[in-house]
Amino acid sequence: MEVVVNAATSVDGKLSTHERRQVRISGDADFDRVDRLRASADAVLVGVGTVLTDDPHLGVKSEDRRVERLRNGRPASPARVVADSRARTPSDATLLNDDAETYLLVSAAAPEDRLATLRDVGATVIEAGEERVDLPAALDALEAEGVERLLAEGGGELIYSLFSSGLVDELSVFVGSLVVGGRDAPTLADGEGFVADFPTLDLRSVERLDDGVVLTYRTE
Numbered sequence: 032m033e034v035v036v037n038a039a040t041s042v043d044g045k046l047s048t049h050e051r052r053q054v055r056i057s058g059d060a061d062f063d064r065v066d067r068l069r070a071s072a073d074a075v076l077v078g079v080g081t082v083l084t085d086d087p088h089l090g091v092k093s094e095d096r097r098v099e100r101l102r103n104g105r106p107a108s109p110a111r112v113v114a115d116s117r118a119r120t121p122s123d124a125t126l127l128n129d130d131a132e133t134y135l136l137v138s139a140a141a142p143e144d145r146l147a148t149l150r151d152v153g154a155t156v157i158e159a160g161e162e163r164v165d166l167p168a169a170l171d172a173l174e175a176e177g178v179e180r181l182l183a184e185g186g187g188e189l190i191y192s193l194f195s196s197g198l199v200d201e202l203s204v205f206v207g208s209l210v211v212g213g214r215d216a217p218t219l220a221d222g223e224g225f226v227a228d229f230p231t232l233d234l235r236s237v238e239r240l241d242d243g244v245v246l247t248y249r250t251e
């Protein structure tokens with residue numbers, strides 16, 4: 032499976048404010064680039080933190096791209112996937128609508144009643160891990176469902192875990208020209224943090240877009 036991570040940060044590396052309030056960092060051209068990435072993916076992954084704060088849709092917005100996918104025998108939008116150890120995704124979350132399939136990656140610690148409620152509203156549940164989602168195992172299960180290209184859109188906890196499990200193949204970051212600040216504001220990679228064996232990246236391109244730059248890396 033090919034795993035592509037995409038996010039937008041401020042120049043100081045933040046994904047959102049210290050209150051975890053969403054900030055529009057990307058401009059229209061960058062959101063269109065994200066739409067193109069979504070259109071090329073079989074599934075889009077976010078952490079439940081992002082679902083709880085942003086209530087994202089994660090679908091392909093461009094009608095031309097939706098039509099092109101349908102013409103190729105694919106659903107108009109990729110499947111949505113949430114890393115959600117304890118099944119905290121609200122049952123009225125936008126990404127549970129009928130626009131595409133939705134997978135919830137949960138752990139053995141997820142309460143049965145929450146799982147039943149979420150299955151009732153159409154979610155497909157994949158269990159991997161005891162307390163927290165075991166991402167390598169969960170991604171193997173997604174691959175068995177036909178997901179060959181996965182786009183991970185954040186947030187910082189999830190992106191850190193993907194790096195720490197060695198699962199990232201490509202990273203693109205839009206760096207917008209603003210400073211968000213805040214020692215507790217989410218950054219591109221949060222989690223515990225590395226103290227050695229830092230993942231190193233191979234810078235492949237630098238592109239000026241909107242009022243910022245897009246940096247694209249492959250992992251080594």
Ligand SMILES: NC(=O)c1ccc[n+]([C@@H]2O[C@H](COP(=O)([O-])OP(=O)(O)OC[C@H]3O[C@@H](n4cnc5c(N)ncnc54)[C@H](O)[C@@H]3O)[C@@H](O)[C@H]2O)c1
Nearest residue numbers: 038039046047051078079080081164185186187188189192
């Ligand atoms: N600017 C951007 O590109 C961008 C993108 C996405 C999110 N955001 C922002 O990021 C913030 C949310 O990020 P976050 O870091 O709080 O949450 P997150 O979206 O990374 O979700 C983290 C949660 O996922 C669950 N999870 C399950 N298994 C996990 C695993 N193996 N590893 C890590 N997490 C696992 C846990 O409950 C964890 O708390 C919001 O403020 C949102 O607006 C910004």
Ligand SMILES: Nc1nc(=O)c(N)c(NC[C@H](O)[C@H](O)[C@H](O)COP(=O)(O)O)[nH]1
Nearest residue numbers: 039054055056057085087088089090184
């Ligand atoms: N690329 C990007 N630029 C930003 O400036 C920003 N704030 C996000 N934030 C990620 C956000 O949390 C969601 O994951 C989706 O960007 C929302 O997607 P929808 O429009 O609901 O499909 N992402």
